[in-house]
Amino acid sequence: MSGPPTSPGARDSLPPGLPPGLTFWSPPALISTWFGTGLLPKAPGTWGSLAALPLAWVLGARFGPAAVILAASVLFGLGLWAVKAYLAKTPDRDPGAIVIDEVAGQVLAVAPAGLDPLAFGLGFIAFRLFDILKPWPIKTLQRGLDGALGVMADDIAAALYASVVLAVFFLLSGRPHVFF
Numbered sequence: 001m002s003g004p005p006t007s008p009g010a011r012d013s014l015p016p017g018l019p020p021g022l023t024f025w026s027p028p029a030l031i032s033t034w035f036g037t038g039l040l041p042k043a044p045g046t047w048g049s050l051a052a053l054p055l056a057w058v059l060g061a062r063f064g065p066a067a068v069i070l071a072a073s074v075l076f077g078l079g080l081w082a083v084k085a086y087l088a089k090t091p092d093r094d095p096g097a098i099v100i101d102e103v104a105g106q107v108l109a110v111a112p113a114g115l116d117p118l119a120f121g122l123g124f125i126a127f128r129l130f131d132i133l134k135p136w137p138i139k140t141l142q143r144g145l146d147g148a149l150g151v152m153a154d155d156i157a158a159a160l161y162a163s164v165v166l167a168v169f170f171l172l173s174g175r176p177h178v179f180f
Contacts, residue, residue: 017097019090028085031078031100038099048099049128052106057120065111072108072159076152079104083148094142094151105131105155109162112170114177119166126165130158 017039022029024036037051038044059067079100086098110123134142134154138161142154170177 019086019092019095022086022089028082031082032086032098034099034103037103038097044096044099045102045131046128048102049106049124049131051099052103053110053120053124055103056107056110057115060111060113061115065114068107068111072104072111075100075104075107076156079152080148083151087147087151093146098151101152101155102131104152105159108156108159109166112163112166112177116175116177119169119175119177122169123162123166126162127158130161131155134158135161 018024018029018033024030024033024039030036033039034048034051037047040047055071056068059071082100083098086095087093106124106127109127110120113119113123130138131154138154138157141157142150144150145153169175
């Protein structure tokens, strides 16, 4: 299912879908939509963020926070490649179906949470708020950068803001943490 081209400000009004010439099973579509998560109705970015949480939790539990940060870096690189290929098939600057940016950002955002369920939830909420509200310079990154980097960079910035929220949470709460 694919909608007509939209302006950047109107993208959320159309249901997510794949552009003509891009099949669900193509690697750019699978990665960009995070295995179809971005094709779910209503709030694809939130679905993408939720889909990232099990990956971050398992990597953190098995290998620690450094592996979570490494995974976010790999996801960012894969995202740049996949989003570039996806955008080549559509005139839209940031299609709603692309959620690899949320996945990479959400994984990075919860890296400081460790295996603390409360911090993990706070990391999810903080990331979504910063991704939606786009305080400076997040909105500037999204508008100022073109192509795949423009799609991906604002979510990494939102993740960094969310990570700061988690750092403050751990410092003020006195909860034990591997980073502090």
